[in-house]
Amino acid sequence: MKTRSTVIEKLVIILAIAGIAAFLKNAPMQAQPQPETSPASTLPTPERDRIIFTPRPEAKDDDESRGPVNPPPPYGESLCPIAKIPLTAIAPNKDGNTNIILTAQTHPSLWFYNPYESQLTGEFSISQQGKQIYQQTLQLSGKAGLIGITLPTALPGLSLNEEYNWNLTLICNPQDRAEDLYVGGSIKRVNSTPNFTPQLTAMPQDKAKLYALDGLLPETLTTIVRDLSPKDKATAQLYWTQVMQELGLEKLSEESPAEQETKPL
Template sequence: MKKLILVSALLFSSTLQYPVKATAQTKPPATTKQPVQPVKKTPVPKKEASRPVFVPPKPPTGLSTVSGRRSGMGSRNDCPVVETPLTALVPFQERVATSKQTNTSTSVDVWGLTTSERPMFWFYFPYTNMSAEFVLQDSEENEIYKNQNIALTAKSGVIGISIPSTVAPLQVGKTYRWFFKISCNQQQITSVPIHVEGDIQRVNLNPILEQQLEEATDPQQKIAIYAANGIWFDALTMLGQLRLANSNDASLAADWQSLLQSIKLENIAVFPLIN
């Protein structure tokens, strides 16, 4: 009888302890995490094409020893006084020479590179209803091209002078001298015209630059590439022709301002282009 009571007591005690152990071993349900909301990325604005900036190249061999002239300063031969003088849209560099007597003199190299067989030359003229003359010579002063009857319109501005297809193409590696002259008093045969002058040299594109130009799909990209590689006349002509065809394009106007500012002619950028 005592054994029966003892077994019953043990069974009853184990029944009371089991739920406690089971409860202690059961883990609480895991907390359900809220789904993370995807972060919306702010779209990165497309970078605008860089404005063209001219980077001067190393001066080529064969530049004229005669000082160039980018501005036709002064008033002579009855030319009216103007605030902004006749100006060639070409880069310039000062050249300082020292003689044996330690005297120094400063001349100006007015020059630019081109890849074109017959490049276009650009000038700002402040006078109206007059005629001008353009001359192109080789390094031996032989006349390659001459136009004495360039009619200036009733409105001042920037003009481009092209070389006709009848003129022999410029040769690669050779330097040519150009002149642009205006005579305000054409009745005087001996009058000295207001003029500007400088050099131009034709070069070939290197393979890397040629590939960059081929891959550029936008004309404004090509202009910036030409300018960054020191090929002035190609950059200016391409941009000038685009502006003549799209006179109200603000982006082209900004490019024009940037390109001329890079050669310190930002004052010319405000004047209209004359077709």
């Protein structure tokens, strides 16, 4: 027969268990640490597969004299016949006028499309207020495609908020430089936007998106071509196509984002 004390002990145990359960039910849940996110990862789901290039207001060029390259002349011993897509600078393009390229880098890379299969010689230069600060002669690979020209670190580098003029010339007939093809424009170094500055450990696709949102074209293109394309050709092609369309360069949207070699002479 159960004693009175045994019954009381069981009641105490039951009440204790019920009290603990009630406490756990009403206790506030401890906040869990949230993973760090970047502006690119917080985009709505449909936009995460998209790269959005956002030009800054200071990228607008009011100099209407800058335009497309001069067409090759229909005479002479030119190595540059008329091409379906001409020599083109990868720059914001509006109504045939090349707008200012913005970068946050002191030694950025500028990008061009070369349509010719000949091993042409090119001349690239940068000047400021009529004074040339850099000039380099280049040997092209003999393959059509993208060429990237990076300012060497031996140069002092672009100064903040300063505008520079760049020019790329292809020598189509060494005996008659009147047949040269050229394209020119401007580049300006600006501060990057802190919210759009990628971490060093960020994935290439995230870096490209952040650079594009910040309106920094050299960084966007260089990341797509040199960092993303060797690892993920499909995503690099998708991003390249989208950026070309947003720049007004639809004619280059189907080109492959693969760099063709150039050699300094």
